[in-house]
Amino acid sequence: MIKALLGPNGAGKSTYLRRLMGLDIGKIDRQMTMVFQEPLLFDLTVKENVALGLRFRQDKAVKEKVGRWLENLGIAHLSARRTLTLSGGEAQKVALARAFVLEPKVLLLDEPFANLDLPAQLELRAKLKKIIHDNRVETIWVTHNKAEALEIADHLMIMIDRKIVQEGPPERVVQSPASEEIAVFLGIENIFHGRVVINDGRSYFENDRIRFEVATEGKADAWAVVHPEDIIISEQPIAKTSARNTIAGTVSDIIKSGLTYRILIKAGEEFKVNITRASADELTLTPGNNVYLTFKATAVHIT
Amino acid sequence: MLISTKTGNLRLNVAVSMIVFFCFFFSVSVAGYKTIILATTTSTVDSGLLDVLIPIFEKQSGYIVKTIGVGSGMAMEMGRRGQADVLLVHSPRDEEKLVKDGFGINRRAVMHNDFILIGPADDPAGAKTAKSVGEAFKKIGESGSLFISRGDKSGTHSKELSIWPYSKTILSNLWYLESGQGMGATLLIADQKQAYTLADRATYLSFKKRIRLVIVREGDKLLLNPYHVIEVNPEKNKGVNTTGAKAFADFLVASATQKLIADFKGFFPDAVK
Amino acid sequence: MLPELLNILLLTLRVSGTALLISILIGIGLGVFVALRDFPARKLVIGVINTGMGLPPVVVGLLVLLFLWRGGPLGFLELIYTPTAMIIAQVILGTPIIAGLTLATIQSVPQKYKWQAQALGAQGWQMAWLLIRETRLSLLAAIMAGFGGIISEVGAVMMVGGNIKGQTRVMTTAIVLESQRGEIELAVLLGLFLLALSFSVNLGLTIIQQRTKRA
Numbered sequence: 001m002i003k004a005l006l007g008p009n010g011a012g013k014s015t016y017l018r019r020l021m022g023l024d025i026g027k028i029d030r031q032m033t034m035v036f037q038e039p040l041l042f043d044l045t046v047k048e049n050v051a052l053g054l055r056f057r058q059d060k061a062v063k064e065k066v067g068r069w070l071e072n073l074g075i076a077h078l079s080a081r082r083t084l085t086l087s088g089g090e091a092q093k094v095a096l097a098r099a100f101v102l103e104p105k106v107l108l109l110d111e112p113f114a115n116l117d118l119p120a121q122l123e124l125r126a127k128l129k130k131i132i133h134d135n136r137v138e139t140i141w142v143t144h145n146k147a148e149a150l151e152i153a154d155h156l157m158i159m160i161d162r163k164i165v166q167e168g169p170p171e172r173v174v175q176s177p178a179s180e181e182i183a184v185f186l187g188i189e190n191i192f193h194g195r196v197v198i199n200d201g202r203s204y205f206e207n208d209r210i211r212f213e214v215a216t217e218g219k220a221d222a223w224a225v226v227h228p229e230d231i232i233i234s235e236q237p238i239a240k241t242s243a244r245n246t247i248a249g250t251v252s253d254i255i256k257s258g259l260t261y262r263i264l265i266k267a268g269e270e271f272k273v274n275i276t277r278a279s280a281d282e283l284t285l286t287p288g289n290n291v292y293l294t295f296k297a298t299a300v301h302i303t
Numbered sequence: 304m305l306i307s308t309k310t311g312n313l314r315l316n317v318a319v320s321m322i323v324f325f326c327f328f329f330s331v332s333v334a335g336y337k338t339i340i341l342a343t344t345t346s347t348v349d350s351g352l353l354d355v356l357i358p359i360f361e362k363q364s365g366y367i368v369k370t371i372g373v374g375s376g377m378a379m380e381m382g383r384r385g386q387a388d389v390l391l392v393h394s395p396r397d398e399e400k401l402v403k404d405g406f407g408i409n410r411r412a413v414m415h416n417d418f419i420l421i422g423p424a425d426d427p428a429g430a431k432t433a434k435s436v437g438e439a440f441k442k443i444g445e446s447g448s449l450f451i452s453r454g455d456k457s458g459t460h461s462k463e464l465s466i467w468p469y470s471k472t473i474l475s476n477l478w479y480l481e482s483g484q485g486m487g488a489t490l491l492i493a494d495q496k497q498a499y500t501l502a503d504r505a506t507y508l509s510f511k512k513r514i515r516l517v518i519v520r521e522g523d524k525l526l527l528n529p530y531h532v533i534e535v536n537p538e539k540n541k542g543v544n545t546t547g548a549k550a551f552a553d554f555l556v557a558s559a560t561q562k563l564i565a566d567f568k569g570f571f572p573d574a575v576k
Numbered sequence: 577m578l579p580e581l582l583n584i585l586l587l588t589l590r591v592s593g594t595a596l597l598i599s600i601l602i603g604i605g606l607g608v609f610v611a612l613r614d615f616p617a618r619k620l621v622i623g624v625i626n627t628g629m630g631l632p633p634v635v636v637g638l639l640v641l642l643f644l645w646r647g648g649p650l651g652f653l654e655l656i657y658t659p660t661a662m663i664i665a666q667v668i669l670g671t672p673i674i675a676g677l678t679l680a681t682i683q684s685v686p687q688k689y690k691w692q693a694q695a696l697g698a699q700g701w702q703m704a705w706l707l708i709r710e711t712r713l714s715l716l717a718a719i720m721a722g723f724g725g726i727i728s729e730v731g732a733v734m735m736v737g738g739n740i741k742g743q744t745r746v747m748t749t750a751i752v753l754e755s756q757r758g759e760i761e762l763a764v765l766l767g768l769f770l771l772a773l774s775f776s777v778n779l780g781l782t783i784i785q786q787r788t789k790r791a
Contacts, residue, residue, distance in 0.1 A: 018691065021691075021694075021695055022694075023691050023694055023695070026694070028694050028695065028697065030697045032695075033695050033696060033697070034691075034692075034695035036688060036691070036692060036695075038688065040688055040689055040692040042689075042693075042706065042709075042710055043709070043710055044709075052696050052698075052706075053696035053697050056696060056697040056698050056699065056702050057697055098696065099696075102696070102697070108695075321601070338654075340656075340657065345756070348753075349756065349757050354741060357741075367743075369657045369738060369740050369743065369744075370738075370740055370741070371657065371738040371740070372739070384645075384646075384647070385646055385647065386645050386646055386647075386656075484756075485756045487755075487756040487757045487758045488755075488756055490758065491758060509757065509758065510758045513758055513760070514758075540646065540647065541646065541647065542646040542647070542651065543646075
């Protein structure tokens with residue numbers, strides 16, 4: 001089970017891990033171990049480094065365990081090398097082998113791939129995820145990289161300003177950020193500030209610039225989030241649809257990004273809508289066009 | 304490398320190292336029972352006489368003698384504090400005080416050597432023409448020629464200071480310098496500066512080949528340098544090796560030893576039969 | 577002359593060698609301990625060690641003399657004017673040098689390495705061993721500094737040893753004696769011997785040090 005701890009730099013994630021590890025009070029739990037952002041290898045051979053923790057515990061099966069884990073991480077050919085000659089990726093693999101060989105109850109990873117180049121990051125990320133799951137190691141993986149967190153997490157924790165402000169399955173967290181701060185950090189778009197009022201048994205989110213129907217209770221101070229993928233653009237308002245909201249707006253910008261287009265539309269507030277290139281071509285969108293935005297009341301996430 | 308990567312081996316290595324050095328450490332100690340501490344002066348040590356006498360005594364008696372060569376003042380002090388067992392010194396006035404104060408017993412004459420006044424070969428002060436050592440000193444003072452004093456409360460220094468009153472000269476640091484060091488060093492300084500100085504004959508003889516100074520005045524009764532052996536009084540301090548001290552003192556005045564002293568250049572035996 | 581010279585040389589090796597060994601054991605142990613552990617008056621201890629690096633040998637000799645001579649607190653041990661007393665004085669001189677430099681070396685290891693070692697389960701001795709191994713280049717330099725201080729000093733061994741022929745005369749005190757006597761050539765010869773001895777030991781240590789450089 002991988003718990004990802006995601007947060008901006010300076011949020012206190014490393015401090016949190018170090019406290020879990022007991023490093024702040026100098027009393028460590030030998031059933032846990034930690035891998036840091038830098039490999040922090042000692043001036044020994046690769047195999048001696050990997051064996052270190054086992055030797056500290058006076059383990060009897062050092063040779064066998066070290067051999068096995070060098071294989072697992074794909075670095076058996078480096079076993080007799082001195083650590084200064086290793087590349088960043090190789091060194092980090094040694095650091096990981098050194099941790100896994102201890103068969104810890106809890107594995108703490110502090111941004112283990114932050115110092116590597118992108119190809120190395122991607123390769124190691126997938127490999128590590130597999131190893132963790134194959135060996136069923138309870139892992140807390142700290143990262144500031146959203147893509148990494150979303151890729152590897154079974155459970156996602158967001159830390160901002162030294163506090164864990166939200167946690168849960170990653171899809172749920174991303175879909176429903178618990179606060180604007182989290183939403184902004186996660187890069188979620190179409191965030192509006194206002195209030196939710198009940199009128200004639202229906203809920204509306206409103207502020208000075210916009211008003212649309214939502215499906216939640218009344219709230220004096222609310223944030224509304226609509227995912228760019230949940231909005232439909234049409235040249236004419238769509239007749240007879242279950243979607244409660246249809247808003248008129250003007251195209252202000254079109255950002256092309258491969259197969260998806262990001263359309264910026266001014267409709268009281270500024271909306272960002274993601275549509276396929278095919279649709280964009282069919283609709284012949286250009287800045288200045290008048291369009292209609294359609295989305296469901298239930299597609300609005302209120303916090 | 305002593306330290307291997309196995310932490311178990313580290314403990315073994317440390318243990319072995321500790322055993323090895325403890326053996327080393329204690330093997331270097333010397334047993335203290337048959338030890339005598341002899342306090343004497345640096346000039347006595349420098350003369351080399353003791354290098355002849357001590358081994359003979361050690362062989363005969365089985366004692367080990369620790370010869371500590373210090374300044375005369377320090378030797379007396381060691382006697383007062385019981386830090387030595389026997390003294391071989393040559394400052395009669397201080398010795399008499401030591402005995403009077405009760406710190407020294409069995410003071411016996413052993414030998415004497417003599418002091419000489421040495422100076423530059425061209426004798427700028429005309430000291431060679433003086434009729435006594437006191438007058439020689441006077442001529443040095445009057446001419447303002449450089450004079451190097453030991454200045455270290457040694458026997459030589461005391462002797463020198465006892466001569467100045469006879470010269471009726473006032474010392475001035477324009478020409479009177481103090482080296483504060485042993486006889487050898489003082490001779491070298493005097494030689495470098497081509498100055499006058501008072502030296503014991505034995506040291507002068509051993510330095511003769513390397514300095515250009517010559518004997519300017521010798522033979523006065525005032526220039527005699529008598530050595531006495533004094534046993535340290537055990538009643539004043541604890542831990543004094545009295546039997547050892549007596550054995551050594553007896554050895555020094557024994558006729559066989561006295562003969563060796565007579566044969567040693569610069570020294571004359573004085574023990575009364 | 578030659579047997580006496582040999583005697584002096586051997587005694588120098590025994591005294592300074594033993595003193596160095598003891599200083600290494602105590603010095604590195606103390607340096608590592610103070611560097612890694614917190615305890616009351618730690619800053620004071622560090623201050624004492626750092627001051628100790630610059631102790632004047634003759635003052636150390638005088639103080640040891642007062643302890644070891646008759647009537648002194650340790651006079652009953654009858655160590656005065658023996659090589660053991662000289663070793664004691666030299667240990668007092670050498671230990672702070674090695675301890676102080678070890679302390680600085682271990683303290684300068686970045687905290688993250690210590691964290692990593694802890695995270696791997698290093699406890700007490702294990703952490704000490706690991707860090708000593710990591711910094712052995714610098715520790716060898718500390719040892720060379722300690723050796724330099726010990727082999728070159730004359731004030732302490734003169735005071736507590738008495739420069740007794742055949743018993744407590746080492747190279748430095750012999751040089752003083754012979755130059756006082758005016759035996760300049762002999763003094764210079766002894767001096768050259770001493771330099772050669774010091775050079776060979778340091779050469780040996782340097783070879784070990786440079787061989788442990790990271791490959």
